Amino acid sequence: MTADDPTWAVFKQQFDLITEISAAKTGQNRLVYSQNWVDAQTALIKFGQQAGLTVTVDDYGNVYLDFPGQDDQIIATGSHMDTVVDGGRFDGLYGVLGGLQAIINLRNQFGRPQHTLRLISFSEEEGSRFPTTFSGSKYYVHGQIVKNLTDQNGNRFDQARKAATSQLLALPQVIHERPKLPSAFTELHIEQGPRLENEHRQVGLVSGIVGQRRWQIQVQGVANHAGTTPMTQRHDGLLTAVDLIKHLHAIASELSPDLTFTVGQLNVLPNTPNVIPGKVAFSVDVRHPNNAILDAFETALNRSLTLFSASQLTCQAHRWVKDLPAKFSRQILDQNVKLTRQLGYSSIMMPSGAGHDSYVMNQAVPTAMIFVPSVKGISHAPAEFTHLEDLKTGILVLTASLQHLAYS
Amino acid sequence: MTADDPTWAVFKQQFDLITEISAAKTGQNRLVYSQNWVDAQTALIKFGQQAGLTVTVDDYGNVYLDFPGQDDQIIATGSHMDTVVDGGRFDGLYGVLGGLQAIINLRNQFGRPQHTLRLISFSEEEGSRFPTTFSGSKYYVHGQIVKNLTDQNGNRFDQARKAATSQLLALPQVIHERPKLPSAFTELHIEQGPRLENEHRQVGLVSGIVGQRRWQIQVQGVANHAGTTPMTQRHDGLLTAVDLIKHLHAIASELSPDLTFTVGQLNVLPNTPNVIPGKVAFSVDVRHPNNAILDAFETALNRSLTLFSASQLTCQAHRWVKDLPAKFSRQILDQNVKLTRQLGYSSIMMPSGAGHDSYVMNQAVPTAMIFVPSVKGISHAPAEFTHLEDLKTGILVLTASLQHLAYS
Numbered sequence: 001m002t003a004d005d006p007t008w009a010v011f012k013q014q015f016d017l018i019t020e021i022s023a024a025k026t027g028q029n030r031l032v033y034s035q036n037w038v039d040a041q042t043a044l045i046k047f048g049q050q051a052g053l054t055v056t057v058d059d060y061g062n063v064y065l066d067f068p069g070q071d072d073q074i075i076a077t078g079s080h081m082d083t084v085v086d087g088g089r090f091d092g093l094y095g096v097l098g099g100l101q102a103i104i105n106l107r108n109q110f111g112r113p114q115h116t117l118r119l120i121s122f123s124e125e126e127g128s129r130f131p132t133t134f135s136g137s138k139y140y141v142h143g144q145i146v147k148n149l150t151d152q153n154g155n156r157f158d159q160a161r162k163a164a165t166s167q168l169l170a171l172p173q174v175i176h177e178r179p180k181l182p183s184a185f186t187e188l189h190i191e192q193g194p195r196l197e198n199e200h201r202q203v204g205l206v207s208g209i210v211g212q213r214r215w216q217i218q219v220q221g222v223a224n225h226a227g228t229t230p231m232t233q234r235h236d237g238l239l240t241a242v243d244l245i246k247h248l249h250a251i252a253s254e255l256s257p258d259l260t261f262t263v264g265q266l267n268v269l270p271n272t273p274n275v276i277p278g279k280v281a282f283s284v285d286v287r288h289p290n291n292a293i294l295d296a297f298e299t300a301l302n303r304s305l306t307l308f309s310a311s312q313l314t315c316q317a318h319r320w321v322k323d324l325p326a327k328f329s330r331q332i333l334d335q336n337v338k339l340t341r342q343l344g345y346s347s348i349m350m351p352s353g354a355g356h357d358s359y360v361m362n363q364a365v366p367t368a369m370i371f372v373p374s375v376k377g378i379s380h381a382p383a384e385f386t387h388l389e390d391l392k393t394g395i396l397v398l399t400a401s402l403q404h405l406a407y408s
Numbered sequence: 409m410t411a412d413d414p415t416w417a418v419f420k421q422q423f424d425l426i427t428e429i430s431a432a433k434t435g436q437n438r439l440v441y442s443q444n445w446v447d448a449q450t451a452l453i454k455f456g457q458q459a460g461l462t463v464t465v466d467d468y469g470n471v472y473l474d475f476p477g478q479d480d481q482i483i484a485t486g487s488h489m490d491t492v493v494d495g496g497r498f499d500g501l502y503g504v505l506g507g508l509q510a511i512i513n514l515r516n517q518f519g520r521p522q523h524t525l526r527l528i529s530f531s532e533e534e535g536s537r538f539p540t541t542f543s544g545s546k547y548y549v550h551g552q553i554v555k556n557l558t559d560q561n562g563n564r565f566d567q568a569r570k571a572a573t574s575q576l577l578a579l580p581q582v583i584h585e586r587p588k589l590p591s592a593f594t595e596l597h598i599e600q601g602p603r604l605e606n607e608h609r610q611v612g613l614v615s616g617i618v619g620q621r622r623w624q625i626q627v628q629g630v631a632n633h634a635g636t637t638p639m640t641q642r643h644d645g646l647l648t649a650v651d652l653i654k655h656l657h658a659i660a661s662e663l664s665p666d667l668t669f670t671v672g673q674l675n676v677l678p679n680t681p682n683v684i685p686g687k688v689a690f691s692v693d694v695r696h697p698n699n700a701i702l703d704a705f706e707t708a709l710n711r712s713l714t715l716f717s718a719s720q721l722t723c724q725a726h727r728w729v730k731d732l733p734a735k736f737s738r739q740i741l742d743q744n745v746k747l748t749r750q751l752g753y754s755s756i757m758m759p760s761g762a763g764h765d766s767y768v769m770n771q772a773v774p775t776a777m778i779f780v781p782s783v784k785g786i787s788h789a790p791a792e793f794t795h796l797e798d799l800k801t802g803i804l805v806l807t808a809s810l811q812h813l814a815y816s
Contacts, residue, residue, distance in 0.1 A: 193636025210635065214681060225787055226670035226693050227618065227761030228601025231661070233785070238671050239657060242650050249647060253639070262634035263646050264681045266674065273622060273672045273691035283681035285634050353635030377641075379633055 027086030078120030088384020194377030204371030223278025435494030486528030496792020602785030612779030631686025
C-alpha cells in the first residue's frame with residue numbers, strides 16, 4: 001500500500017463526516033456525552049461494522065473495534081473522541097480514524113493477524129466538560145476514578161454517562177463489556193507544538209511524557225493610594241510578583257533549556273490604576289522529562305518565597321499538580337525508529353509536553369506514541385491544522401508498527 | 409480660643425450628625441445628588457443659618473455660607489461634601505465642617521471681618537458616581553464641564569443634579585446664584601498618606617499638587633500551549649510585560665525618589681494556567697511635583713516600548729491622563745509656615761500626591777491647603793482615621809490663616 005492507495009478516500013470521507021457532525025460552532029465541539037459525541041461514536045461504530053470489525057462498548061462509552069487474531073493477545077491503537085470547546089479537527093480524532101485506517105490497511109494487505117488488532121476510541125481525555133481528565137482510559141486500565149462530578153450546568157457525570165452510553169449499547173451487534181487489556185498500545189496524534197515543523201521532520205517518535213508541576217503563588221502586600229504613598233513606604237504586591245516571576249524564570253532557564261516555564265494566569269487585587277496592588281496571585285507551570293530537574297526547580301522556588309518575602313509582604317505557594325514524567329516502552333520506540341527509517345521518513349525522538357491517554361495506558365501496558373506536525377504548533381483552536389501528506393505519513397508509520405507487533 | 413474651648417463640642421456634634429446620615433453601609437456613602445448627600449447639605453445649611461451666616465446655593469448644589477465683611481472682597485475656605493462608595497469619615501467633610509468651625513471661631517473672637525468669610529461645600533470631587541471629577545469647583549470657577557453623563561444605573565447627571573439641588577433651593581432663606589470668586593481659597597484636608605505620621609509632624613503645608621500621567625500599556629504576544637511550545641519559540645506576553653514593568657520601575661527610581669510609580673491594574677489574556685499569555689494590558693501611573701521629571705519619564709517609557717518589542721511581540725502605550733503639576737500661592741504658604749510656627753506646631757512643606765478641589769480653585773484664585781495626619785495613611789476606606797487632637801490642630805491653623813487674610 002502506498003500514499004496513493006484509494007483507501008485514503010475512505011479515511012478522508014469518514015474524517016469529513018465526523019468533523020461535520022461536530023461543527024456546531026466555529027470549531028469542533030464533542031464534549032463527552034453530548035449529542036455530538038454520541039453521534040460521533042455511533043458513526044465510528046458503523047464504520048467499524050462496515051469494515052467487519054467486532055464492536056464492544058463499556059460503561060464509560062469507550063468504543064473498541066476488534067479485528068480478531070489467532071491467539072488471545074491484543075495489539076491496540078487509538079485515541080480520544082472528545083474535544084475541547086471550539087477545538088480543532090485533528091486532536092484525538094486523527095488517532096481514532098487513523099488507527100482504524102491502519103487496521104483496515106493491514107486486513108486488506110495481510111489478512112488475519114497473529115494477535116487481535118484493536119482500535120480504541122476513548123470517551124474523554126480533555127477534561128473540558130467535567131472536572132476530570134482521561135476518564136475513558138483511566139476506566140479501561142482500572143485506574144482511580146473521581147466520583148460525584150457535575151458540569152457547569154449542574155448535570156451529573158454518571159447520569160450523562162449512562163444516558164449517552166445506553167444509546168451506543170442500543171445499537172445492533174454491540175457487545176457490552178470492559179474488555180481485557182492489550183499487550184501493547186500505540187497512539188497516533190498531532191504534535192500540538194511547533195517542533196516538527198520548525199525542524200522539518202515528518203514524524204515525532206515520542207519517548208515519553210514530561211513531568212509537570214503546577215503552583216498557585218500568592219503575594220500579599222498592602223493596598224494603598226497610588227499618589228499619596230511614598231515609594232519607600234509601599235508594600236506593592238505587583239512589583240514583588242514581577243521580581244519573583246523574573247527570578248523564577250531565570251532559575252528555570254539555568255536548570256535546563258528544555259524546562260518549560262509558564263505563568264499563564266495572574267490576577268491583581270483590587271486591580272485599579274490608582275491603587276497600589278495589595279494582593280497578586282499567579283500560576284506557575286513547569287514541565288520536563290527528568291523528575292530531578294523538577295525537584296531542583298521546586299527547591300529553588302521554595303527558597304525564593306522566603307527571599308522575596310519582607311515586612312508586610314508575604315509570598316506563599318500551593319502546589320496542586322505533581323505528575324511524574326512517563327517513559328514509554330523503549331522496545332516499541334526502538335522498533336518505530338527502525339521502521340520509520342526503513343519507510344524513508346525523517347523523524348526525531350522527542351518527549352510530549354502535553355498529557356495524553358498514552359500517559360494512563362503506559363501505567364498498565366507497553367505504550368508508544370507517534371506524532372505528526374501541527375502547522376505553526378496551533379492546537380485547541382479552530383485553526384489547528386495538519387497537511388494531508390503528514391496525516392498519511394503518520395498512518396503509514398502506525399501501520400508498519402502494528403504489523404510488526406501483531407503479525408510476528 | 410484654645411483647644412479646650414467648648415465650641416469644639418459643636419464641631420464634634422455636627423460632625424457626628426452628618427456622618428450618621430451617611431452610614432448606610434459600613435463606610436460613608438454620600439455619592440453626589442443621592443438622598444444622603446441632599447440630607448447632608450441640608451444639615452450644613454441649617455448649621456450655617458444657626459450661626460447667622462448667609463446661605464447661597466448654585467445650580468450644581470455647591471453650598472456657600474457667608475459671614476459678610478466690610479468690603480466686597482471674599483476670603484474662602486472649604487472642601488467637598490461627597491464621598492467615595494464606603495468611604496471614610498474625614499475625606500472632604502473635615503474641610504467643610506472644619507472651615508465652618510474656623511469661621512465661627514473668628515466671629516466669636518473678632519466679630520465682623522474686613523473681607524467676607526466664606527465656607528464652601530463643593531457638591532462633588534470624588535468622581536464616584538458619574539464619570540467626572542471636581543464638577544462642583546469646576547462649575548464655580550467657570551471651568552470646563554463635561555456634558556451628557558450618566559451613572560451606572562443610567563441616571564442622567566443633569567436630571568439628578570436638578571432634582572437634588574431643587575431640594576436645597578426650596579429651604580427657607582436660601583439665595584440662588586453662583587456667587588463671585590474669592591481672592592483667596594484655603595482647603596483643610598486629611599493627608600490620605602502616611603508621611604506626617606511617619607515623620608511625626610502635626611501639620612502639612614501643601615506646596616502644590618503633583619503632576620500626574622497615566623498610560624494603558626499593551627503587550628501583544630502569541631498565545632500558545634504551555635507544554636508543547638519550546639521556550640525558544642515563545643512570544644510570551646506576560647514575561648515581556650514583567651521585564652517592561654521592572655525596567656520602567658528602575659527608570660522611575662533613577663529619575664527621582666519622589667517620583668511615584670504604580671502599576672495598579674494588570675490583565676492577562678487568556679489567563680489560564682496552561683496557556684502562554686497572548687496579551688497583557690497594564691496601567692502605569694506616575695506623579696511628581698516637577699513636570700520636567702514627568703517629561704523625562706515619558707521619553708524613557710516611549711524608548712522602552714521599542715526596546716522590548718520583538719518579532720511577534722509588540723508593546724504599545726496610550727497616555728490618557730496628563731495633569732500638569734499645580735503650584736499653590738507662595739504668599740499664603742509662607743504666611744501659613746510662619747503662623748504654624750507661632751502656634752507652636754510642627755510642620756513640613758509637602759506636595760499633595762492626590763488631586764483636590766484646590767487643584768481647580770488654584771487655576772482661578774490664590775490657593776492654599778493644610779493637611780493633618782491620616783493614621784497609617786489609610787483613606788477611601790472605613791478605616792480612615794485622624795485623631796481629634798490633630799483635627800483640632802488643623803482647624804486652629806486654618807483659623808489663624810483666615811484671620812490673617814480676612815481681618816487685616
